Amino acid sequence: MRLSPAAELALRGIIVLAEHYGDKPTTLRTVCEARDLPKQYLVKLFSFLAKADILTAVRGKHGGYVLTRDPKKITVLEVIEAVEGPIALNYCQHSPPQCNEKDCRLRGMWTELQEIVRTKLGEMTLGDCVRHPRRKKSAK
Amino acid sequence: MRLSPAAELALRGIIVLAEHYGDKPTTLRTVCEARDLPKQYLVKLFSFLAKADILTAVRGKHGGYVLTRDPKKITVLEVIEAVEGPIALNYCQHSPPQCNEKDCRLRGMWTELQEIVRTKLGEMTLGDCVRHPRRKKSAK
Numbered sequence: 650m651r652l653s654p655a656a657e658l659a660l661r662g663i664i665v666l667a668e669h670y671g672d673k674p675t676t677l678r679t680v681c682e683a684r685d686l687p688k689q690y691l692v693k694l695f696s697f698l699a700k701a702d703i704l705t706a707v708r709g710k711h712g713g714y715v716l717t718r719d720p721k722k723i724t725v726l727e728v729i730e731a732v733e734g735p736i737a738l739n740y741c742q743h744s745p746p747q748c749n750e751k752d753c754r755l756r757g758m759w760t761e762l763q764e765i766v767r768t769k770l771g772e773m774t775l776g777d778c779v780r781h782p783r784r785k786k787s788a789k
Numbered sequence: 790m791r792l793s794p795a796a797e798l799a800l801r802g803i804i805v806l807a808e809h810y811g812d813k814p815t816t817l818r819t820v821c822e823a824r825d826l827p828k829q830y831l832v833k834l835f836s837f838l839a840k841a842d843i844l845t846a847v848r849g850k851h852g853g854y855v856l857t858r859d860p861k862k863i864t865v866l867e868v869i870e871a872v873e874g875p876i877a878l879n880y881c882q883h884s885p886p887q888c889n890e891k892d893c894r895l896r897g898m899w900t901e902l903q904e905i906v907r908t909k910l911g912e913m914t915l916g917d918c919v920r921h922p923r924r925k926k927s928a929k
Contacts (some may be wrong), residue, residue, distance in 0.1 A: 650790070650791065650792045650796070650869065650873065650876055650880065650906070651790065651791075651793075651876075651877060651878055651879060652878055652879040653790065653791075656790070657879055659881055660895065661895075664893075664895065667847065719910070721894050725895075725898070729790065733790065733851070736790055736791075738790065738791055738792055739791060739792040739793060739797050740797055753804075753918075754917060754918045754919070755800065755801075755804065755865075755918050756910075758913050758917070761909070762906065762910070764907075765905060765906075765909065766790065766902065766906065769805045769898075769901070769902050769905065770902070773898050777894060777898070778893075778894045778895050778898070782852070
């Protein structure tokens with residue numbers, strides 16, 4: 650059981666933006682160099698995050714990427730689901746379930762576990778994850 | 790984030806053995822037909838479970854597969870880890886970690902989440918998952 654590589658990389662990339670929150674836009678190069686990330690793939694992943702209104706691309710000479718909100722208001726769950734789609738820990742958690750078995754007790758366990766995982770990831774924000782918060786003041 | 794397809798199929802297959810626990814060995818055909826599983830792949834997955842001493846293959850005319858223990862004494866975690874190896878929810882939970890980032894706060898969150906997931910899966914047994922327990926009496 651593991652996070653998809655796409656969500657893993659997106660999360661690493663966006664942490665860099667969270668660390669630079671409040672500064673001018675961060676270039677793709679800066680993000681990639683900070684966490685040793687593949688440039689082309691990250692562009693694609695960031696486009697998913699832009700669609701989910703988590704970050705935005707700023708064009709121009711001093712362009713780059715910026716978060717649309719304070720990192721304290723962006724959860725790890727949002728980032729993961731923007732890339733992977735809704736978390737589905739296993740076949741029976743897909744909607745509709747990818748399993749025809751009726752009354753299978755495994756489903757109950759997976760539903761419960763999935764809820765625990767979603768809650769935990771939904772409680773954690775990017776603000777909790779940055780190493781050097783740039784801003785101490787609370788978000789608007 | 791999701792369970793690997795291998796662990797998913799292994800779990801579905803072994804549930805059939807759990808339902809037949811106490812009977813004569815269950816043939817591969819019976820297991821596959823009960824849960825619509827691919828035969829050749831399941832043989833491979835069951836070989837991992839045999840190595841982990843979770844089930845055993847019985848040769849001969851009335852051969853098949855049997856669990857080595859009461860389903861109540863086999864956890865879902867054991868089955869998953871026998872197939873996937875130790876659960877590592879993301880890169881930084883690998884041993885050694887597949888990330889060189891120092892003091893990354895994401896690691897703490899993933900460590901905590903992983904512990905929650907392992908505990909939950911370790912509490913759930915195959916005995917909890919069977920639909921029609923064959924034996925009411927407790928395990929030896």
